[in-house]
Amino acid sequence: MRCRICGQPAVINMRHHKLSLCAEHYIPWFIKQTERTIHKYRMFTPEERILVAVSGGKDSLALWDVLLKLGYHADGLYIDLGIDGGFGYSSRSKEKVLAFHHSHPEANLHIVDIPGIYAESVPEVARRKHHMRRPCAICGVIKRHEMNRVALSEGYDVLATGHNLDDEAATLFGNVLHWHVGYLQRQGPILPADGEGLARKVKPFARLYERETAAYALLTGIDYIYEECPFAKGATSITHKETLTEMEHKSPGTKLQFYVNFLRAKEEGLLCNAEAQRVELHPCERCGQPTTAARLCRFCRLWE
Amino acid sequence: MRCRICGQPAVINMRHHKLSLCAEHYIPWFIKQTERTIHKYRMFTPEERILVAVSGGKDSLALWDVLLKLGYHADGLYIDLGIDGGFGYSSRSKEKVLAFHHSHPEANLHIVDIPGIYAESVPEVARRKHHMRRPCAICGVIKRHEMNRVALSEGYDVLATGHNLDDEAATLFGNVLHWHVGYLQRQGPILPADGEGLARKVKPFARLYERETAAYALLTGIDYIYEECPFAKGATSITHKETLTEMEHKSPGTKLQFYVNFLRAKEEGLLCNAEAQRVELHPCERCGQPTTAARLCRFCRLWE
Numbered sequence: 241m242r243c244r245i246c247g248q249p250a251v252i253n254m255r256h257h258k259l260s261l262c263a264e265h266y267i268p269w270f271i272k273q274t275e276r277t278i279h280k281y282r283m284f285t286p287e288e289r290i291l292v293a294v295s296g297g298k299d300s301l302a303l304w305d306v307l308l309k310l311g312y313h314a315d316g317l318y319i320d321l322g323i324d325g326g327f328g329y330s331s332r333s334k335e336k337v338l339a340f341h342h343s344h345p346e347a348n349l350h351i352v353d354i355p356g357i358y359a360e361s362v363p364e365v366a367r368r369k370h371h372m373r374r375p376c377a378i379c380g381v382i383k384r385h386e387m388n389r390v391a392l393s394e395g396y397d398v399l400a401t402g403h404n405l406d407d408e409a410a411t412l413f414g415n416v417l418h419w420h421v422g423y424l425q426r427q428g429p430i431l432p433a434d435g436e437g438l439a440r441k442v443k444p445f446a447r448l449y450e451r452e453t454a455a456y457a458l459l460t461g462i463d464y465i466y467e468e469c470p471f472a473k474g475a476t477s478i479t480h481k482e483t484l485t486e487m488e489h490k491s492p493g494t495k496l497q498f499y500v501n502f503l504r505a506k507e508e509g510l511l512c513n514a515e516a517q518r519v520e521l522h523p524c525e526r527c528g529q530p531t532t533a534a535r536l537c538r539f540c541r542l543w544e
Numbered sequence: 545m546r547c548r549i550c551g552q553p554a555v556i557n558m559r560h561h562k563l564s565l566c567a568e569h570y571i572p573w574f575i576k577q578t579e580r581t582i583h584k585y586r587m588f589t590p591e592e593r594i595l596v597a598v599s600g601g602k603d604s605l606a607l608w609d610v611l612l613k614l615g616y617h618a619d620g621l622y623i624d625l626g627i628d629g630g631f632g633y634s635s636r637s638k639e640k641v642l643a644f645h646h647s648h649p650e651a652n653l654h655i656v657d658i659p660g661i662y663a664e665s666v667p668e669v670a671r672r673k674h675h676m677r678r679p680c681a682i683c684g685v686i687k688r689h690e691m692n693r694v695a696l697s698e699g700y701d702v703l704a705t706g707h708n709l710d711d712e713a714a715t716l717f718g719n720v721l722h723w724h725v726g727y728l729q730r731q732g733p734i735l736p737a738d739g740e741g742l743a744r745k746v747k748p749f750a751r752l753y754e755r756e757t758a759a760y761a762l763l764t765g766i767d768y769i770y771e772e773c774p775f776a777k778g779a780t781s782i783t784h785k786e787t788l789t790e791m792e793h794k795s796p797g798t799k800l801q802f803y804v805n806f807l808r809a810k811e812e813g814l815l816c817n818a819e820a821q822r823v824e825l826h827p828c829e830r831c832g833q834p835t836t837a838a839r840l841c842r843f844c845r846l847w848e
Contacts, residue, residue: 416720417791417798419805421814479794483787487721490783494721501723510725511814 252455255492263459270456274306274444281430283442288397290314291350291439293387294340296333298457298464299402301340303445305462307400308344314400315348316341319386321379322354322361325470333465340462350394352386358543363471365542374471378542385539388529391439403443406450409495410480412502417480425511428503436521437530447496556759559796567763574760578610578748585734587746592701594618595654595743597691598644600637602761602768603706605644607749609766611704612648618704619652620645623690625683626658626665629774637769644766654698656690662847667775669846678775682846689843692833695743707747710754713799714784716806721784729815732807740825741834751800 241250243262250260261269277283284290290307294300294316307314318337323329334351341349355361360368362382366375391399408427415423429446433439445453457464472478487494521530524537531537536544545554547566554564565573581587588594594611598604598620611618622641627633638655645653659665664672666686670679695703712731719727733750737743749757761768776782791798825834828841835841840848 417802417805419802419809419814421809421812483791487787498721498723505723505725508725510723 251459252452254449254452256449256488256496266455267459270448270452271306271309273448274303275310277429277447278310278442278444281428281442283400283430283444284312284398284440286312288313289395290398290400291317291387291391291394291396292400293317293319293383293402294337295402296336296465297402298462299404299407299445299450299453301336301402301462301464302453302457302460303400303402304340304344304347305460306456307444308347315350315396317350317352317387317390319352319383320354320356321382323363323469323471327467327470329465329467329470332467336463336465350390352390354382354386369542374475376471376475379471381538381542385527385529385537388437388439389527392437396439398440398442400442400444402445402453404445404448404450404453405495405499406481406484407477408443408446409484409499410477412499413480413484414476421511424506428506434521434530437523437528438521447500449495555763556756558753558756560753560792560800570759571763574752574756575610575613577752578607579614581733581751582614582746582748585732585746587704587734587748588616588702588744590616592617593699594702594704595621595691595695595698595700596704597621597623597687597706598641599706600640600769601706602766603708603711603749603754603757605640605706605766605768606757606761606764607704607706608644608648608651609764610760611748612651619654619700621654621656621691621694623656623687624658624660625686627667627773627775631771631774633769633771633774636771640767640769654694656694658686658690673846678779680775680779683775685842685846689831689833689841692741692743693831696741700743702744702746704746704748706749706757708749708752708754708757709799709803710785710788711781712747712750713788713803714781716803717784717788718780725815728810732810738825738834741827741832742825751804753799 241253241260242248243250243265244260245265246262248262248264251263252266253260290312292300292304292307292314294304296318304314304316316337318334320330320334324331337349341347355364358365362379363375365382366378369378387399390396408429412424412427415427429443431441456462484495484498521532523529524531524533524540525535526540527537529537529539533541545557545564546552547554547569548564549569550566552566552568555567556570557564594616596604596608596611596618598608600622608618608620620641622638624634624638628635641653645651659668662669666683667679669686670676670682673682676682691703694700712733716728716731719731733747735745760766788799788802825836827833828835828837828844829839830844831841833841833843837845
């Protein structure tokens with residue numbers, strides 16, 4: 241297996257692209273691919289201020305790194321969820337983020353300490369509210385709310401997350417299995433700001449495989465947390481990822497085609513009753529963020 | 545495992561319905577489910593004449609059997625494709641159809657002998673036209689053409705096929721993986737006649753698992769051909785079936801929900817640019833059946 245550009249031994253073979261590259265040529269290829277996705281979906285311009293949600297994992301730190309290398313004004317946001325899982329998941333992931341920020345002093349890092357602000361960790365909220373062992377749904381509500389809050393209050397133009405193609409394909413797969421038309425409508429590499437308090441959201445890695453973001457992180461020496469969130473084990477999205485990975489193995493490019501063809505079909509007007517399904521949003525009485533609920537948004541109801 | 549109705553030992557456990565039944569109660573349940581699907585999708589009325597495409601396999605013979613038991617005017621159509629596969633696939637499947645017809649003399653059976661009429665078997669056409677080892681695409685063209693031809697020339701109101709839920713879910717899965725919007729639009733348990741030469745097509749088993757049609761055939765003593773078509777091995781649809789079956793195993797009801805939710809989403813107007821994608825049909829210059837091609841339909845071009 242040789243690098244297609246220089247003929248030296250390759251470090252990665254991307255069967256879906258029929259492309260093998262050495263480390264020296266992989267890194268610029270990866271950065272270029274990210275830039276292409278940013279331009280293709282008009283995610284943001286060099287003048288805009290970007291807030292990157294960083295978890296300490298490979299995807300989000302790689303994204304922050306690439307955006308800084310591309311010269312974008314990209315700051316970080318770390319949300320400390322207070323998850324231990326027997327190995328100090330949150331504190332260890334925070335260390336990785338702090339270390340990355342230490343070596344990139346040109347960028348700002350915002351830290352939101354959930355237990356510090358709200359007097360409860362995410363697992364504690366989940367236990368109190370729903371006696372749930374898996375706090376993933378509530379964790380999603382909290383993260384989305386806090387990301388949006390910081391993006392707006394600190395005057396960022398756009399919120400970027402490290403979702404890769406494997407994440408996007410698995411979400412799409414789940415939405416298709418249940419034919420959640422509303423979710424299908426909103427899924428994509430860019431979700432525009434709604435003009436009433438929801439920041440624009442972008443996923444610059446949406447067309448890059450998880451294997452590719454991992455390779456970038458490894459080859460550029462980014463120190464990230466290898467462990468998944470302890471609550472992720474057994475999640476449906478992981479089962480979907482396994483199914484898709486098996487299909488990808490049999491037929492390279494399956495995930496990419498599945499996702500890209502979906503976006504194309506949507507652009508061509510596949511999902512038409514989406515307008516009818518679009519619900520009315522109004523400001524939450526407590527925090528002011530848009531909500532479909534009558535008085536308080538889902539986040540504020542967590543603390544009732 | 546006990547029958548939910550009488551408490552006797554059950555012969556089948558349908559986890560997706562949380563329902564176990566003995567043979568005595570399974571057979572009427574299966575017939576009732578088929579009748580419900582016929583009514584739900586307004587497939588046909590007791591006054592209409594139905595042509596059932598029978599291959600000699602469990603699904604199509606079970607369908608013919610159920611329609612006759614329900615008192616419908618249902619005749620059979622067997623298309624001899626001239627496939628041998630080392631074990632006389634076509635001649636053995638024809639024997640099964642003839643034996644079934646022998647014990648149901650109230651119904652008519654039409655037989656179309658492809659090698660007899662067109663002087664070539666289906667594998668021979670495929671080899672001549674495309675040097676293909678797998679004649680499935682061409683076989684589909686020939687079967688659809690001949691089914692439609694007989695249905696119209698013999699004055700049938702509707703053409704019924706034995707496609708079961710596993711078939712439908714696998715087809716849907718393939719169409720979703722590639723986001724074939726046109727195919728998605730046309731897929732469903734009923735395809736109305738177009739008024740210009742395409743017969744109405746219905747799939748009364750579309751909501752019944754393959755396991756359920758097999759159980760019905762076994763329990764009612766229908767003698768069918770166990771072997772798949774020798775060319776089916778390795779087909780993409782079989783890979784999709786395996787993937788879905790694994791998912792069904794982990795989460796019973798996956799296939800049914802996937803299919804039923806798709807139909808519901810479509811009814812609610814999911815696929816909106818379908819009208820735009822609908823192509824113009826005009827009669828084939830040779831056979832008169834509707835085609836998108838300029839002069840001859842795909843079937844007639846096979847014999848050029």
